[in-house]
Amino acid sequence: MATGTSASESRRTRDAEATQRAILDAAIDAFARSGYDGASTRDIARDAGIDPRLITRYFGSKEALFERAVEETYRHPLMMVPGNNRAVAAALLGDAPMEQAKGLLLTIRSAGSERAVEIMRDHLERHYQRDLADALTGPDPGTRAALLIAVCTGVQMQRNVLGNRALRTSDSDLIVDRLAAALDLIGASDAPAPEGGRST
Known part of the structure; x- marks a missing residue:
């Protein structure tokens, strides 16, 4: 049972990391294309193929997401x-x-x-x-x-x-x-x- 739980947690961790990566990649593209003011979190979420609420969950705000995009690029x-x-x-x-x-x-x-x-x-x-x-x-x-x-x-x-x-x-x-x-x-x-x- 513990092994099954551990595998499930590992899979969730991988899924969360993949989601964060997809959001960040989409944000970098959006900010490079439209700038900070022109890029909306809804557009970023659409491009990443995720629910917009996940941006808040993983990054907190558009501003914090922009900070990560700057660090990355x-x-x-x-x-x-x-x-x-x-x-x-x-x-x-x-x-x-x-x-x-x-x-x-x-x-x-x-x-x-x-x-x-x-x-x-x-x-x-x-x-x-x-x-x-x-x-x-x-x-x-x-x-x-x-x-x-x-x-x-x-x-x-x-x-x-x-x-x-x-x-x-x-x-x-x-x-x-x-x-x-x-x-x-x-x-x-x-x-x-x-x-x-x-x-x-």
């Missing part, structure tokens, strides 16, 4: 590796993995929502900028970390969302070299501090 471990800038440049100039591409679209199409912008900014600052600043040596690490992230996201957006022809058709090794040099300059420990003083 903003992952970019290469951005957290100071000193490996040629690898970072090569990754940025390659075809973006699907989840990263959706993250860029989610960002663009949710930018009109004040709350969505707060969530995205907070996630970047807490999970990328702060850790990257801690890993950098030399003056003004906070600003340099923010600049590195801005360059990385800007290149990805220009190449993979806007389809900038120069970034897609020029000699790839040359572009990688130049982008890596720019990242090296920003991240260098001997980068000069601004005259106004040091920020953290």
Whole structure:
């Protein structure tokens, strides 16, 4: 009897995990397509093939679901590796993995929502900028970390969302070299501090 109960509980756990995954995948697609304000929980539930009440059960709210979608699509471990800038440049100039591409679209199409912008900014600052600043040596690490992230996201957006022809058709090794040099300059420990003083 205990074995049967254990098997039943295991099956329910797997079903719950699959349902949460289906909801999150549908939410990422919806936010990338329509933005935070344009995507409704009813539409997300329909796309996931579930009862809308399950979104509340597993995620609590649309806002919390958006936070999870941001966490899922903003992952970019290469951005957290100071000193490996040629690898970072090569990754940025390659075809973006699907989840990263959706993250860029989610960002663009949710930018009109004040709350969505707060969530995205907070996630970047807490999970990328702060850790990257801690890993950098030399003056003004906070600003340099923010600049590195801005360059990385800007290149990805220009190449993979806007389809900038120069970034897609020029000699790839040359572009990688130049982008890596720019990242090296920003991240260098001997980068000069601004005259106004040091920020953290």
